[in-house]
Amino acid sequence: IYNSLTYHLKKKNIERYKRGLYSLAAKHGRTRAFSKFKLANKLVLHSFVSFESALSHHGLIPEAVYAVTSVCLPKNVFFENSLGQFNFAYSPIEPFYLGVEYDEITKVKIADPIRALFDLIYIRRKLYNNTSDLENDLRIDLNELKKILKQFKANDILHLGELYKKKTTRKLATILIRD
Secondary structure, three states: OHHHHHHHHHOOOEEEEEOOEEEEOHHHOOOOOOOHHHHHHHHOOOEEEOHHHHHHHOOOOOOOOOOEEEEEOOOOEEEEEOOEEEEEEEOOOOOOOOOEEEEOOOOEEEEOHHHHHHHHHHHHOOOOOOHHHHHHHHOOOHHHHHHHHOOOOHHHHHHHHHHOOOHHHHHHHHHHHHO
């Protein structure tokens, strides 16, 4: 098996995304392109797409995000392969999959917009005083954020901010409710 794998990797018949995770090369019959989000879920077993990738997916930030950013357990990991860069960062939330949506059609686990925003603020460790600071720094669409916030209860947002056990996320929860 190992000799055959090595042979086909050298001939570029198959692509390696990480040790133990391969696919047929596009020139040899792979008919569909891979979803980067689906590959990110496969690269690290206990992970889901979050941070800038999820915010862009949900339409909260206008920038294109080229590296797929995800939350994982238990440590930070980085992969680079033919499909791009994949960053995985730890998040202390318990239960781990709180605020994560699973799309039955695409089979992708992705954070809802609020969870993705809290994950990003937790990692960046930046304190915001109001939503306009948030808009200026992250270029978040405040109208879209207001629409999304209407779907959540104030207590749920405050609870999520507390789960990170950081001043930055607690402050974010209060400004989201206040503003």
